[in-house]
Amino acid sequence: MAEEVMLLDFWPSPFGMRVRIALREKGVDFDLREEDLSNKSPLLLEMNPVHKQIPVLVHSGKPVSESLVMVQYIDETWGGRSPLLPSDPYERARARFWADYVDKKVRLGRMVWLSTGEAQEAAKEEYIECLKVLEGELGDKAYFGGERFGYVDVSLIPFYSWFYSLEESANFSIAEECPKLVAWAERCMQRESVAKSLPDQYKVHNFLLELKKKLQAQ
Amino acid sequence: MAEEVMLLDFWPSPFGMRVRIALREKGVDFDLREEDLSNKSPLLLEMNPVHKQIPVLVHSGKPVSESLVMVQYIDETWGGRSPLLPSDPYERARARFWADYVDKKVRLGRMVWLSTGEAQEAAKEEYIECLKVLEGELGDKAYFGGERFGYVDVSLIPFYSWFYSLEESANFSIAEECPKLVAWAERCMQRESVAKSLPDQYKVHNFLLELKKKLQAQ
Numbered sequence: 001m002a003e004e005v006m007l008l009d010f011w012p013s014p015f016g017m018r019v020r021i022a023l024r025e026k027g028v029d030f031d032l033r034e035e036d037l038s039n040k041s042p043l044l045l046e047m048n049p050v051h052k053q054i055p056v057l058v059h060s061g062k063p064v065s066e067s068l069v070m071v072q073y074i075d076e077t078w079g080g081r082s083p084l085l086p087s088d089p090y091e092r093a094r095a096r097f098w099a100d101y102v103d104k105k106v107r108l109g110r111m112v113w114l115s116t117g118e119a120q121e122a123a124k125e126e127y128i129e130c131l132k133v134l135e136g137e138l139g140d141k142a143y144f145g146g147e148r149f150g151y152v153d154v155s156l157i158p159f160y161s162w163f164y165s166l167e168e169s170a171n172f173s174i175a176e177e178c179p180k181l182v183a184w185a186e187r188c189m190q191r192e193s194v195a196k197s198l199p200d201q202y203k204v205h206n207f208l209l210e211l212k213k214k215l216q217a218q
Numbered sequence: 219m220a221e222e223v224m225l226l227d228f229w230p231s232p233f234g235m236r237v238r239i240a241l242r243e244k245g246v247d248f249d250l251r252e253e254d255l256s257n258k259s260p261l262l263l264e265m266n267p268v269h270k271q272i273p274v275l276v277h278s279g280k281p282v283s284e285s286l287v288m289v290q291y292i293d294e295t296w297g298g299r300s301p302l303l304p305s306d307p308y309e310r311a312r313a314r315f316w317a318d319y320v321d322k323k324v325r326l327g328r329m330v331w332l333s334t335g336e337a338q339e340a341a342k343e344e345y346i347e348c349l350k351v352l353e354g355e356l357g358d359k360a361y362f363g364g365e366r367f368g369y370v371d372v373s374l375i376p377f378y379s380w381f382y383s384l385e386e387s388a389n390f391s392i393a394e395e396c397p398k399l400v401a402w403a404e405r406c407m408q409r410e411s412v413a414k415s416l417p418d419q420y421k422v423h424n425f426l427l428e429l430k431k432k433l434q435a436q
Contacts, residue, residue, distance in 0.1 A: 050319065069314045070311070072310075072311070073308070077307050089294040092290075092291075092294065093287050093290070093294075094282075096284070097282070097283060097284050133268060
Protein backbone atom coordinates (compact mmCIF):
# COMPACT_ATOMS: atom_id res chain seq x y z
CA MET A 1 0.00 0.00 0.00
CA ALA A 2 3.13 2.21 0.11
CA GLU A 3 2.04 4.98 -2.25
CA GLU A 4 -1.30 3.68 -3.41
CA VAL A 5 -3.77 6.47 -4.19
CA MET A 6 -7.43 5.63 -4.58
CA LEU A 7 -10.36 7.97 -5.15
CA LEU A 8 -13.88 6.91 -4.23
CA ASP A 9 -15.98 9.03 -6.52
CA PHE A 10 -19.16 9.47 -8.56
CA TRP A 11 -18.73 10.95 -12.02
CA PRO A 12 -21.22 13.90 -11.95
CA SER A 13 -19.97 15.13 -8.56
CA PRO A 14 -18.31 18.56 -8.79
CA PHE A 15 -16.65 17.78 -5.46
CA GLY A 16 -15.12 14.62 -6.91
CA MET A 17 -14.02 16.60 -9.97
CA ARG A 18 -12.03 18.95 -7.73
CA VAL A 19 -9.99 16.04 -6.42
CA ARG A 20 -9.48 14.51 -9.87
CA ILE A 21 -8.19 17.85 -11.17
CA ALA A 22 -5.83 18.36 -8.22
CA LEU A 23 -4.37 14.84 -8.55
CA ARG A 24 -3.88 15.31 -12.30
CA GLU A 25 -2.26 18.74 -11.80
CA LYS A 26 0.29 16.97 -9.62
CA GLY A 27 0.71 14.07 -12.03
CA VAL A 28 -0.34 11.56 -9.36
CA ASP A 29 -1.58 8.21 -10.70
CA PHE A 30 -4.73 7.10 -8.95
CA ASP A 31 -7.23 4.30 -8.97
CA LEU A 32 -10.67 5.84 -9.56
CA ARG A 33 -13.42 3.74 -7.97
CA GLU A 34 -16.89 4.70 -9.14
CA GLU A 35 -19.44 4.34 -6.34
CA ASP A 36 -23.09 3.37 -6.69
CA LEU A 37 -24.66 5.90 -4.32
CA SER A 38 -27.86 3.87 -4.02
CA ASN A 39 -25.75 0.97 -2.75
CA LYS A 40 -22.61 2.39 -1.16
CA SER A 41 -19.62 0.10 -0.92
CA PRO A 42 -18.42 -1.21 2.46
CA LEU A 43 -15.13 0.54 1.65
CA LEU A 44 -16.84 3.95 1.37
CA LEU A 45 -18.71 3.44 4.65
CA GLU A 46 -15.47 2.38 6.32
CA MET A 47 -13.41 5.23 4.89
CA ASN A 48 -15.93 8.02 5.55
CA PRO A 49 -17.99 6.81 8.52
CA VAL A 50 -18.97 10.35 9.54
CA HIS A 51 -20.54 11.65 6.33
CA LYS A 52 -20.73 8.42 4.29
CA GLN A 53 -20.26 10.52 1.16
CA ILE A 54 -18.01 10.61 -1.87
CA PRO A 55 -15.44 11.81 -2.69
CA VAL A 56 -12.91 10.12 -0.43
CA LEU A 57 -9.20 10.03 -1.15
CA VAL A 58 -7.44 6.98 0.25
CA HIS A 59 -3.68 7.46 0.38
CA SER A 60 -1.65 4.44 1.50
CA GLY A 61 -4.76 3.15 3.24
CA LYS A 62 -5.53 6.41 5.08
CA PRO A 63 -8.70 8.31 4.18
CA VAL A 64 -9.15 12.03 3.62
CA SER A 65 -12.60 13.46 2.97
CA GLU A 66 -14.24 16.84 2.26
CA SER A 67 -13.14 18.02 -1.17
CA LEU A 68 -11.39 21.26 -0.18
CA VAL A 69 -9.56 19.47 2.61
CA MET A 70 -8.47 16.88 0.04
CA VAL A 71 -7.26 19.49 -2.45
CA GLN A 72 -5.16 21.14 0.27
CA TYR A 73 -3.84 17.73 1.35
CA ILE A 74 -2.85 16.93 -2.24
CA ASP A 75 -1.15 20.31 -2.58
CA GLU A 76 0.78 19.83 0.65
CA THR A 77 1.70 16.19 -0.02
CA TRP A 78 2.78 16.50 -3.65
CA GLY A 79 3.74 20.13 -3.23
CA GLY A 80 6.68 20.55 -5.54
CA ARG A 81 4.78 20.29 -8.79
CA SER A 82 2.23 22.98 -9.79
CA PRO A 83 1.53 24.51 -6.36
CA LEU A 84 -2.18 25.27 -6.07
CA LEU A 85 -2.20 27.52 -3.01
CA PRO A 86 -0.09 30.70 -3.02
CA SER A 87 3.01 30.74 -0.81
CA ASP A 88 2.15 34.08 0.84
CA PRO A 89 -0.10 33.65 3.93
CA TYR A 90 -2.31 36.61 3.01
CA GLU A 91 -2.82 35.41 -0.55
CA ARG A 92 -3.47 31.93 0.83
CA ALA A 93 -6.16 33.35 3.13
CA ARG A 94 -7.76 35.12 0.16
CA ALA A 95 -7.76 31.89 -1.84
CA ARG A 96 -9.34 29.99 1.06
CA PHE A 97 -11.95 32.74 1.45
CA TRP A 98 -13.02 32.45 -2.20
CA ALA A 99 -13.04 28.64 -2.21
CA ASP A 100 -15.25 28.84 0.88
CA TYR A 101 -17.52 31.30 -0.95
CA VAL A 102 -17.84 28.81 -3.81
CA ASP A 103 -18.70 26.06 -1.34
CA LYS A 104 -21.35 28.15 0.38
CA LYS A 105 -22.96 29.58 -2.74
CA VAL A 106 -22.74 27.34 -5.75
CA ARG A 107 -25.04 24.81 -4.21
CA LEU A 108 -27.71 27.36 -5.08
CA GLY A 109 -27.40 25.81 -8.55
CA ARG A 110 -29.33 22.81 -7.23
CA MET A 111 -32.37 25.03 -6.62
CA VAL A 112 -32.09 26.40 -10.15
CA TRP A 113 -32.57 23.02 -11.81
CA LEU A 114 -34.82 21.45 -9.17
CA SER A 115 -37.40 24.17 -8.55
CA THR A 116 -40.03 25.66 -10.83
CA GLY A 117 -42.00 28.90 -11.28
CA GLU A 118 -41.30 31.76 -8.89
CA ALA A 119 -38.97 29.74 -6.68
CA GLN A 120 -36.86 28.95 -9.73
CA GLU A 121 -36.77 32.58 -10.83
CA ALA A 122 -35.62 33.65 -7.37
CA ALA A 123 -32.97 30.91 -7.27
CA LYS A 124 -31.77 31.92 -10.74
CA GLU A 125 -31.44 35.57 -9.74
CA GLU A 126 -29.49 34.67 -6.63
CA TYR A 127 -27.28 32.24 -8.54
CA ILE A 128 -26.47 34.83 -11.21
CA GLU A 129 -25.67 37.36 -8.49
CA CYS A 130 -23.13 34.94 -6.99
CA LEU A 131 -21.54 34.26 -10.35
CA LYS A 132 -21.24 38.03 -10.85
CA VAL A 133 -19.50 38.38 -7.49
CA LEU A 134 -17.07 35.69 -8.61
CA GLU A 135 -16.64 37.40 -11.98
CA GLY A 136 -15.90 40.65 -10.15
CA GLU A 137 -13.19 38.92 -8.14
CA LEU A 138 -11.74 37.36 -11.30
CA GLY A 139 -11.65 40.74 -13.04
CA ASP A 140 -9.22 40.78 -15.95
CA LYS A 141 -6.94 38.13 -14.52
CA ALA A 142 -6.32 34.88 -16.40
CA TYR A 143 -7.07 32.84 -13.28
CA PHE A 144 -8.38 33.71 -9.81
CA GLY A 145 -4.88 33.74 -8.38
CA GLY A 146 -3.38 35.71 -11.27
CA GLU A 147 -1.36 34.16 -14.05
CA ARG A 148 -1.38 30.65 -12.64
CA PHE A 149 -4.16 28.08 -12.34
CA GLY A 150 -4.71 27.48 -8.61
CA TYR A 151 -6.88 26.61 -5.66
CA VAL A 152 -9.91 28.82 -6.39
CA ASP A 153 -9.94 27.69 -10.01
CA VAL A 154 -9.92 24.04 -8.88
CA SER A 155 -12.76 24.71 -6.45
CA LEU A 156 -15.02 26.46 -9.00
CA ILE A 157 -14.36 24.97 -12.44
CA PRO A 158 -16.22 21.67 -11.81
CA PHE A 159 -19.51 23.55 -11.65
CA TYR A 160 -18.98 24.61 -15.26
CA SER A 161 -20.02 21.07 -16.26
CA TRP A 162 -23.47 21.83 -14.79
CA PHE A 163 -23.92 25.22 -16.53
CA TYR A 164 -25.63 23.82 -19.64
CA SER A 165 -28.15 21.92 -17.58
CA LEU A 166 -28.92 24.97 -15.42
CA GLU A 167 -29.37 27.13 -18.52
CA GLU A 168 -31.70 24.57 -20.09
CA SER A 169 -33.71 24.17 -16.88
CA ALA A 170 -34.21 27.86 -16.20
CA ASN A 171 -33.93 29.40 -19.66
CA PHE A 172 -31.02 31.79 -19.35
CA SER A 173 -27.51 32.24 -20.68
CA ILE A 174 -24.58 32.34 -18.27
CA ALA A 175 -22.31 33.53 -21.09
CA GLU A 176 -24.56 36.58 -21.54
CA GLU A 177 -24.68 37.29 -17.82
CA CYS A 178 -21.02 36.59 -17.07
CA PRO A 179 -18.94 36.60 -20.27
CA LYS A 180 -15.59 36.90 -18.48
CA LEU A 181 -16.37 34.00 -16.19
CA VAL A 182 -17.30 31.78 -19.13
CA ALA A 183 -14.10 32.83 -20.95
CA TRP A 184 -12.18 31.86 -17.80
CA ALA A 185 -13.95 28.47 -17.75
CA GLU A 186 -13.05 27.86 -21.40
CA ARG A 187 -9.45 28.77 -20.56
CA CYS A 188 -9.44 26.23 -17.72
CA MET A 189 -10.88 23.60 -20.08
CA GLN A 190 -7.72 23.92 -22.19
CA ARG A 191 -5.83 22.25 -19.35
CA GLU A 192 -5.53 18.50 -19.60
CA SER A 193 -6.16 18.10 -15.85
CA VAL A 194 -9.53 19.85 -16.20
CA ALA A 195 -10.60 18.45 -19.58
CA LYS A 196 -9.98 14.90 -18.37
CA SER A 197 -11.83 15.46 -15.08
CA LEU A 198 -15.05 17.16 -16.20
CA PRO A 199 -17.75 15.03 -17.81
CA ASP A 200 -19.52 16.10 -20.98
CA GLN A 201 -22.16 18.74 -20.22
CA TYR A 202 -24.87 16.92 -22.20
CA LYS A 203 -24.21 13.74 -20.26
CA VAL A 204 -24.55 15.75 -17.01
CA HIS A 205 -27.79 17.25 -18.33
CA ASN A 206 -29.28 13.82 -19.06
CA PHE A 207 -28.19 12.60 -15.65
CA LEU A 208 -29.81 15.60 -13.93
CA LEU A 209 -33.04 15.18 -15.93
CA GLU A 210 -33.28 11.58 -14.76
CA LEU A 211 -32.45 12.55 -11.19
CA LYS A 212 -35.07 15.31 -11.21
CA LYS A 213 -37.72 12.82 -12.35
CA LYS A 214 -36.79 10.47 -9.52
CA LEU A 215 -36.79 13.26 -6.91
CA GLN A 216 -40.12 14.64 -8.10
CA ALA A 217 -41.67 11.16 -8.04
CA GLN A 218 -40.74 10.73 -4.38
CA MET B 219 -0.32 50.71 10.10
CA ALA B 220 2.81 48.50 10.02
CA GLU B 221 1.70 45.72 12.34
CA GLU B 222 -1.69 46.98 13.45
CA VAL B 223 -4.11 44.16 14.19
CA MET B 224 -7.80 44.95 14.53
CA LEU B 225 -10.71 42.59 15.06
CA LEU B 226 -14.23 43.62 14.09
CA ASP B 227 -16.33 41.47 16.36
CA PHE B 228 -19.54 40.99 18.36
CA TRP B 229 -19.15 39.52 21.82
CA PRO B 230 -21.59 36.53 21.72
CA SER B 231 -20.28 35.32 18.33
CA PRO B 232 -18.59 31.90 18.60
CA PHE B 233 -16.89 32.71 15.30
CA GLY B 234 -15.41 35.89 16.75
CA MET B 235 -14.31 33.93 19.84
CA ARG B 236 -12.27 31.59 17.62
CA VAL B 237 -10.25 34.51 16.33
CA ARG B 238 -9.82 36.06 19.80
CA ILE B 239 -8.49 32.73 21.12
CA ALA B 240 -6.09 32.25 18.20
CA LEU B 241 -4.68 35.78 18.55
CA ARG B 242 -4.25 35.32 22.31
CA GLU B 243 -2.58 31.91 21.83
CA LYS B 244 -0.01 33.72 19.70
CA GLY B 245 0.35 36.62 22.10
CA VAL B 246 -0.69 39.12 19.42
CA ASP B 247 -1.99 42.46 20.72
CA PHE B 248 -5.13 43.53 18.94
CA ASP B 249 -7.67 46.29 18.93
CA LEU B 250 -11.10 44.71 19.48
CA ARG B 251 -13.85 46.77 17.85
CA GLU B 252 -17.32 45.80 18.96
CA GLU B 253 -19.84 46.11 16.13
CA ASP B 254 -23.50 47.05 16.42
CA LEU B 255 -25.00 44.51 14.03
CA SER B 256 -28.21 46.50 13.68
CA ASN B 257 -26.13 49.42 12.44
CA LYS B 258 -22.95 48.03 10.90
CA SER B 259 -19.99 50.34 10.70
CA PRO B 260 -18.76 51.66 7.34
CA LEU B 261 -15.46 49.96 8.19
CA LEU B 262 -17.13 46.52 8.45
CA LEU B 263 -18.97 47.02 5.15
CA GLU B 264 -15.72 48.11 3.52
CA MET B 265 -13.64 45.27 4.98
CA ASN B 266 -16.13 42.47 4.29
CA PRO B 267 -18.15 43.65 1.29
CA VAL B 268 -19.08 40.11 0.25
CA HIS B 269 -20.69 38.78 3.44
CA LYS B 270 -20.94 42.04 5.48
CA GLN B 271 -20.49 39.93 8.62
CA ILE B 272 -18.27 39.86 11.67
CA PRO B 273 -15.71 38.71 12.54
CA VAL B 274 -13.16 40.41 10.31
CA LEU B 275 -9.46 40.54 11.09
CA VAL B 276 -7.72 43.61 9.70
CA HIS B 277 -3.95 43.18 9.64
CA SER B 278 -1.95 46.21 8.53
CA GLY B 279 -5.05 47.48 6.76
CA LYS B 280 -5.75 44.21 4.91
CA PRO B 281 -8.92 42.26 5.77
CA VAL B 282 -9.33 38.54 6.30
CA SER B 283 -12.77 37.08 6.92
CA GLU B 284 -14.38 33.68 7.61
CA SER B 285 -13.30 32.51 11.05
CA LEU B 286 -11.51 29.29 10.08
CA VAL B 287 -9.65 31.10 7.31
CA MET B 288 -8.64 33.70 9.90
CA VAL B 289 -7.43 31.10 12.41
CA GLN B 290 -5.27 29.47 9.72
CA TYR B 291 -3.98 32.90 8.66
CA ILE B 292 -3.06 33.72 12.26
CA ASP B 293 -1.32 30.36 12.62
CA GLU B 294 0.67 30.87 9.42
CA THR B 295 1.53 34.52 10.11
CA TRP B 296 2.55 34.21 13.76
CA GLY B 297 3.57 30.61 13.34
CA GLY B 298 6.48 30.20 15.69
CA ARG B 299 4.54 30.43 18.91
CA SER B 300 2.01 27.72 19.89
CA PRO B 301 1.37 26.19 16.45
CA LEU B 302 -2.33 25.39 16.10
CA LEU B 303 -2.27 23.15 13.05
CA PRO B 304 -0.12 19.99 13.09
CA SER B 305 2.98 19.99 10.91
CA ASP B 306 2.21 16.63 9.25
CA PRO B 307 -0.01 17.03 6.13
CA TYR B 308 -2.20 14.05 7.01
CA GLU B 309 -2.78 15.25 10.57
CA ARG B 310 -3.45 18.72 9.18
CA ALA B 311 -6.09 17.26 6.84
CA ARG B 312 -7.70 15.48 9.79
CA ALA B 313 -7.77 18.71 11.81
CA ARG B 314 -9.34 20.58 8.87
CA PHE B 315 -11.90 17.81 8.46
CA TRP B 316 -13.04 18.08 12.09
CA ALA B 317 -13.10 21.89 12.09
CA ASP B 318 -15.26 21.67 8.97
CA TYR B 319 -17.52 19.19 10.77
CA VAL B 320 -17.91 21.66 13.62
CA ASP B 321 -18.77 24.40 11.13
CA LYS B 322 -21.37 22.29 9.37
CA LYS B 323 -23.00 20.82 12.46
CA VAL B 324 -22.86 23.09 15.47
CA ARG B 325 -25.17 25.58 13.89
CA LEU B 326 -27.82 22.98 14.75
CA GLY B 327 -27.57 24.55 18.21
CA ARG B 328 -29.51 27.51 16.88
CA MET B 329 -32.51 25.27 16.22
CA VAL B 330 -32.27 23.90 19.75
CA TRP B 331 -32.84 27.28 21.39
CA LEU B 332 -35.05 28.82 18.72
CA SER B 333 -37.59 26.07 18.05
CA THR B 334 -40.23 24.54 20.30
CA GLY B 335 -42.16 21.29 20.71
CA GLU B 336 -41.38 18.43 18.34
CA ALA B 337 -39.05 20.48 16.18
CA GLN B 338 -37.01 21.30 19.27
CA GLU B 339 -36.90 17.66 20.36
CA ALA B 340 -35.67 16.63 16.90
CA ALA B 341 -33.05 19.38 16.87
CA LYS B 342 -31.90 18.39 20.34
CA GLU B 343 -31.50 14.74 19.35
CA GLU B 344 -29.52 15.68 16.26
CA TYR B 345 -27.37 18.13 18.22
CA ILE B 346 -26.57 15.55 20.91
CA GLU B 347 -25.69 13.03 18.19
CA CYS B 348 -23.17 15.49 16.72
CA LEU B 349 -21.64 16.17 20.12
CA LYS B 350 -21.30 12.41 20.61
CA VAL B 351 -19.51 12.08 17.28
CA LEU B 352 -17.12 14.81 18.44
CA GLU B 353 -16.72 13.11 21.80
CA GLY B 354 -15.91 9.87 20.00
CA GLU B 355 -13.20 11.62 18.01
CA LEU B 356 -11.81 13.19 21.19
CA GLY B 357 -11.69 9.79 22.94
CA ASP B 358 -9.31 9.79 25.87
CA LYS B 359 -7.04 12.48 24.47
CA ALA B 360 -6.49 15.73 26.37
CA TYR B 361 -7.22 17.77 23.23
CA PHE B 362 -8.48 16.88 19.77
CA GLY B 363 -4.96 16.90 18.36
CA GLY B 364 -3.48 14.95 21.27
CA GLU B 365 -1.49 16.51 24.06
CA ARG B 366 -1.55 20.02 22.67
CA PHE B 367 -4.35 22.56 22.35
CA GLY B 368 -4.86 23.16 18.62
CA TYR B 369 -7.00 24.00 15.62
CA VAL B 370 -10.02 21.74 16.31
CA ASP B 371 -10.12 22.89 19.94
CA VAL B 372 -10.12 26.53 18.80
CA SER B 373 -12.92 25.83 16.33
CA LEU B 374 -15.18 24.05 18.85
CA ILE B 375 -14.60 25.54 22.31
CA PRO B 376 -16.48 28.82 21.66
CA PHE B 377 -19.75 26.90 21.45
CA TYR B 378 -19.27 25.85 25.06
CA SER B 379 -20.36 29.37 26.04
CA TRP B 380 -23.79 28.57 24.53
CA PHE B 381 -24.23 25.18 26.25
CA TYR B 382 -25.99 26.56 29.34
CA SER B 383 -28.51 28.43 27.23
CA LEU B 384 -29.20 25.38 25.07
CA GLU B 385 -29.67 23.22 28.16
CA GLU B 386 -32.06 25.75 29.69
CA SER B 387 -34.02 26.12 26.45
CA ALA B 388 -34.45 22.43 25.77
CA ASN B 389 -34.22 20.91 29.23
CA PHE B 390 -31.27 18.53 28.98
CA SER B 391 -27.77 18.13 30.35
CA ILE B 392 -24.82 18.07 27.99
CA ALA B 393 -22.56 16.90 30.85
CA GLU B 394 -24.79 13.83 31.26
CA GLU B 395 -24.85 13.11 27.54
CA CYS B 396 -21.18 13.85 26.83
CA PRO B 397 -19.14 13.87 30.06
CA LYS B 398 -15.75 13.61 28.33
CA LEU B 399 -16.55 16.49 26.02
CA VAL B 400 -17.53 18.71 28.94
CA ALA B 401 -14.36 17.69 30.81
CA TRP B 402 -12.40 18.69 27.68
CA ALA B 403 -14.22 22.05 27.62
CA GLU B 404 -13.37 22.69 31.27
CA ARG B 405 -9.75 21.80 30.49
CA CYS B 406 -9.73 24.34 27.65
CA MET B 407 -11.23 26.96 29.98
CA GLN B 408 -8.10 26.68 32.13
CA ARG B 409 -6.18 28.36 29.33
CA GLU B 410 -5.94 32.12 29.59
CA SER B 411 -6.53 32.52 25.83
CA VAL B 412 -9.88 30.73 26.14
CA ALA B 413 -11.01 32.11 29.50
CA LYS B 414 -10.42 35.67 28.30
CA SER B 415 -12.22 35.09 24.99
CA LEU B 416 -15.43 33.36 26.06
CA PRO B 417 -18.19 35.44 27.62
CA ASP B 418 -19.99 34.37 30.77
CA GLN B 419 -22.58 31.69 29.97
CA TYR B 420 -25.36 33.49 31.90
CA LYS B 421 -24.70 36.67 29.95
CA VAL B 422 -24.97 34.65 26.72
CA HIS B 423 -28.21 33.11 27.98
CA ASN B 424 -29.75 36.52 28.68
CA PHE B 425 -28.62 37.75 25.29
CA LEU B 426 -30.18 34.74 23.55
CA LEU B 427 -33.45 35.11 25.48
CA GLU B 428 -33.72 38.72 24.30
CA LEU B 429 -32.80 37.75 20.75
CA LYS B 430 -35.40 34.97 20.74
CA LYS B 431 -38.11 37.43 21.81
CA LYS B 432 -37.15 39.77 18.99
CA LEU B 433 -37.06 36.98 16.39
CA GLN B 434 -40.39 35.56 17.53
CA ALA B 435 -41.99 39.03 17.42
CA GLN B 436 -41.00 39.44 13.78
